[in-house]
Amino acid sequence: MTAPAPLLVVGDALLDHDLSGTADRLAPDAPVPVVHGARRGTRPGGAALAACFAAADGRDVTLVTALGDGEAARTLRRLLHGRVRVVEIPLTGELACKTRILAQGVPVLRLDDGDGRAAGATDEARETVGAASAVLVADYGRGTADVLREALARAARKVPVVWDPHPRGGPPVEGSRLVTPSAAEARAFAARTEEVTAAGGARRDGGPARPRPELHHAAEDARTLIRSWGVNSVAVTLGPDGALLSHGDAPLLVPAPHCAPGDACGAGDRFAATAAGLLADGALPEKAVHGAVHAATRYVTDGGAAGLRHDQDPVPPAPETVPHPEPALLADRVRTRGGTVVAAGGCFDLLHAGHVALLQEARRIGDCLIVCVNSDASVRRRKGATRPLVPVADRVRVLRALSCVDAVAVFDEDTPERLLKELRPHIWAKGGDYALAQLPEAPLVGSWGGEVVLLPYLDGRSTTELAAKAALDPAERSAGRARAAGR
Template identity: 95%
Template sequence: MTAPAPLLVVGDALLDHDLSGTADRLAPDAPVPVVHGARRGTRPGGAALAACFAAADGRDVTLVTALGDGEAARTLRRLLHDRVRIVEIPLTGELACKTRILAQGVPVLRLDDGDGRAAGATDEAREAVGAASAILVADYGRGTADALRDALARAARKVPVVWDPHPRGGPPVKGTRLVTPSAAEARTFAARAEEVTAGGGAHGDGARPELHHAAEDARKLIRSWGVNSVAVTLGPDGALLSHGDAPLLVPAPHCAPGDACGAGDRFAATAAGLLADGALPEKAVHGAVHAATRYVSDGGAAGLRHDQDPAPPAPETDSHLDPGLLADRVRSRGGTVVAAGGCFDLLHAGHVALLQEARRIGDCLIVCVNSDASVRRRKGATRPLVPVADRVRVLRALSCVDAVAVFDEDTPERLLKELRPHIWAKGGDYALAQLPEAPLVGSWGGEVVLLPYLDGRSTTELAAKAALDPVERSVGRARAAGR
């Protein structure tokens, strides 16, 4: 297997802090939340975070940035040690730091410190740009990209350059292979590049306004900047890739509610890496959308364990949307967590009706699915008919399912101990005596609920019918009709 191609990251490094706790009351002297029990986490930010993402993909990464002196710079160097090679350029002022205060995982305040800006390039930095086989520019508007603009313009004529822009920074250099603004950033850049008419023009037949604006903005930026393509990131809706003509919409693989801080860096780092490997922009953007979605699903910034107070490990899961994180979030907001379980081999109308009913009685539905080995122990050597990866994918596609988790044991008791749902839902064809997990659910005040089950729906019967040849199926239908 070919090793991932190396990547040069050029841009403004930041140091990010998170203070994450719980808020259940307002301060007596002002209408502001009181956050208590906060854990402190520190991680690379800006271009440094993008470089870490690329390194986590197995790439040899060099980061060209301005760090300067001071405690923040020393902390960031330590966090990057053994992860990326650093080529430093001069910095005036103090390294920029961001501090977020979060309650129940939701930011309530951000503090910005440090006014440092890159103060010029060095020969070593120019040589690194000139020798690169692929470049990601993470421009956070603090001067690094400007200091190396001439070298980057020369590089863009020879190698793939991905530019992740910031409204405080300058435009990408001409010939940039791919630019990755958010929808809001694209609007701002397009307004600067060309006067936007009132209302943004006609939307076209049935077009969603946000998609129309993103497509129009991308076309304007390609013309104005002289770049090859623009991928406008749309958050949970994925990304819109334009080469200046009809755009390609790359939807997110699933809805991933959560902390999106850093998702843009994950997107840009993945796209740049795939272009470095020789992928076309369409494939690079597809991979970047999936990587950014998975990053948010896995907890976003909270899932980065660079330098922080000890935290309990995340529950094991085969779902892209972490069931444990979802359950904690719903519980913290006073909602009801519902879980349902089964093999779900050959998903049929009875399964769907059960899951729809289960979702209606709570605020989220987590489906616990038997692994292939677990199904074989329960159903025999010929089962499952559908492997677990496909069963999970089909379940995720149901609008009533919020998350899926796989368990390998004969019963889901271990998984239930981790999720601690308020309600454990099963089909009405089960008797409570057949549910050994019922006492467990009751131990934390949960309730086992039986839901109506559509008669005549059975995976076993479906499999038996599918095994018949056409003549046998015809005879069976005739007998059922009384002929």
């Protein structure tokens, strides 16, 4: 297998702190939450976080940035040591730091300090940019991209340059292979372009700005930016809706593989680092954006910034055959918020209306539904060598397409008891054709105060019967329907 291509990251490094605790009351002297039991975490931020993400993908990464002196700079150097090579340029002022205060995983306050800006380029930094085979510019509006702009413009004429812009930063250099603004950033940049156009005597839409559906809005903004910036393509990130890739014509919508509620801090860096790395490997922009959407979704699913390891190593999980929300994290999150966790289980081979009705009813009785699915080996032991008819990857994908399903977990044992111990659902739901005596997991669920609930099952729906009907030739199926109609 070919090793991932190296990547140069150029941009403004930050130091991020999180104070995470719980809040169950307001302060007596002001209408603000009282956060207690706070745990402190520190990690690279900005361009430094993007560089760590790229390194976590197995790449040889060099980061060109301004760090300066001071305690924050020393801490960030320590966090980056051994992960990426750092080429420093001068910084005036203190390194920028961002501190978030979170309660139950939700930010309630953010403090920003440090006014440092890149003070100029060095020969080493220019030479590093000139020798790069692919570049990611993580522009956080603090001057690094500005002082290296000429070198970056030359690089864009030779190698893939991905530019992740910031509203306080400058435009990407002409010829950039891919630019990755969020929808809000794309709107702001496009509005500036419209203002300039209006000052010259014309507007592209012939009138004042007006509300438009988000996708159409993003597509128009992307086309505007491609024309005004002279870049090859723009991928507008849409949060939980994925990303919209435009080359200036009909855009490509790349949906997220699943809904990933949670802390999205750092997801933009995960997206840009993945897209830049894939372009460095020789992928087309369409494949790079597809991979970036999936990587960013996995990152949020696994807890976002809160899911980074205790040593602040932002290593995402390896891509899975069947990417899905982390069920245990979802269950913990719902329990912490006082919600009800519901789980349901089965083989779900040839998903039919009976399955769907059961899952819809299960979801209605709680705040999340986690479906526990037998692996292929587990199904074979239970149903015989001819089953499953549908492999687990496809079964999981179909289940996750149901709006009533929040997460899917696969278990390899004959029963889901090990998985249930991990999830500890408040309710374990099964179809009404089961008896409690047939559910060996019932005592386990009761051991933590959970409840086993049987739900009505639609009569006449069976995977076995569907499989048998599918095996008949058309004439036999027609005769069977005629006999059924004559009864």
